[in-house]
Each structure stands twice: as structure tokens, then as C-alpha cells.
Amino acid sequence: MGDGDVPELLPVGVGVEGAGRSPRPGELAPQPPIRTPDGRPARLDDLLDDGFALLACRPLTPGEDRLARAVPARILTVLPPGAACPGAENTSYAIDTTGALGSWLRGGAVLLRPDRVVLAAQHGEGESLVESAHAWAQVLAPPGPAA
Numbered sequence: 001m002g003d004g005d006v007p008e009l010l011p012v013g014v015g016v017e018g019a020g021r022s023p024r025p026g027e028l029a030p031q032p033p034i035r036t037p038d039g040r041p042a043r044l045d046d047l048l049d050d051g052f053a054l055l056a057c058r059p060l061t062p063g064e065d066r067l068a069r070a071v072p073a074r075i076l077t078v079l080p081p082g083a084a085c086p087g088a089e090n091t092s093y094a095i096d097t098t099g100a101l102g103s104w105l106r107g108g109a110v111l112l113r114p115d116r117v118v119l120a121a122q123h124g125e126g127e128s129l130v131e132s133a134h135a136w137a138q139v140l141a142p143p144g145p146a147a
Contacts, residue, residue, distance in 0.1 A: 023110045024119040029055075032100035034078075036092050037085035045099070045116065047094050049074045052119075053064060056109035057102045064129040073111060078102055 002051045023029070029045050052073035054064065059076065068075050077093050078101050079085065096102045108122040122128055 022106050022108075023104055023118045024136050025120060027119060028117050029106055029110070029112050030100060030114045031096050034101065035095040035097050037091060041097075042094070044094070047091070047118075048112075049078060051114050053056070053112045053116075054109060055101075055105065055112065057096075057105045057107060058109070059063075060109065061130075067111070067130050071111070078105060 009136050016119075029044065030110050031045065034042055034044060034047070036042050036047065045082055052071045054060070054068040054071075054073040054075050055078055056064070057078045057080070058076075059077075060068070065075075067073070075092055079095050080102055081095065081097055082141055085095065094101075113119045113135040
């Protein structure tokens, strides 16, 4: 191996092994291949800013939208393989080329920390991303003493 060669340190497929189960707080988000609205191949990190991100494979609830704006978090709607984005310039969408990201989201939504670890998740009926995030906020920043 020459000086310019990069050794393969991670097995092929690393970063998508969690795609068969629902997201859980504390887990690293997978990095399956995706496509940008204009059709370019990318990784999830390529489409997210350096801050928080809210990913969903469905329209956000009003509470989730308020949460994303309050944090603030980049909102990214994940579309299924073969779906057409509503406009090539619309950067709030990504096409899940393998279905792995949509499978991981399981019809729900996740709030990712800047390091791409799941902070809060919603992936079933009766669950709330907003309530999950609120519970974590109470742990991370409990209210101060009353004045």
C-alpha cells in the first residue's frame, strides 16, 4: 500500500447495521446512501448542517415543527426509493435509495444531536417525538430555582 492509499478500516455496510430496527436515543444514526433532490448521490451527513436535525418520512406534526424551529434543527423529509422530490432545488428532502433510512425511521421521526446521535425518537402510534424531546430536556437542563 502506497502513502496515498487509505486502508479500509471499517467493514462494508458499517453505519447501516441499525437499519433493521427502530431508532433509540443514544444510538448513532445510520449513514445509508441517499440522493439529493437534484439526483446526486450523497450521505446523510452531506445534507445536514452542523447542528441538530429532525428527520421524518412523513409530514411533521405541528408540535414537531415547533420543536424543530425552537431547537433549531434542520428538517429533512426522507422519501422512499424512486420517489420524486417536489422540485430539484428543494433541499428539505432526500431520496432514500436503498430504503434503509426509511426502514430505520419506521414511519416516524427522529431528533438528532449535532454528533448524529439520536436524542429523541417517535416510531409508533401513541408515541410523541415532542414528549420524548421534552423528557430529555428536563434531564439535560432541569428548571432552575424559583425566583
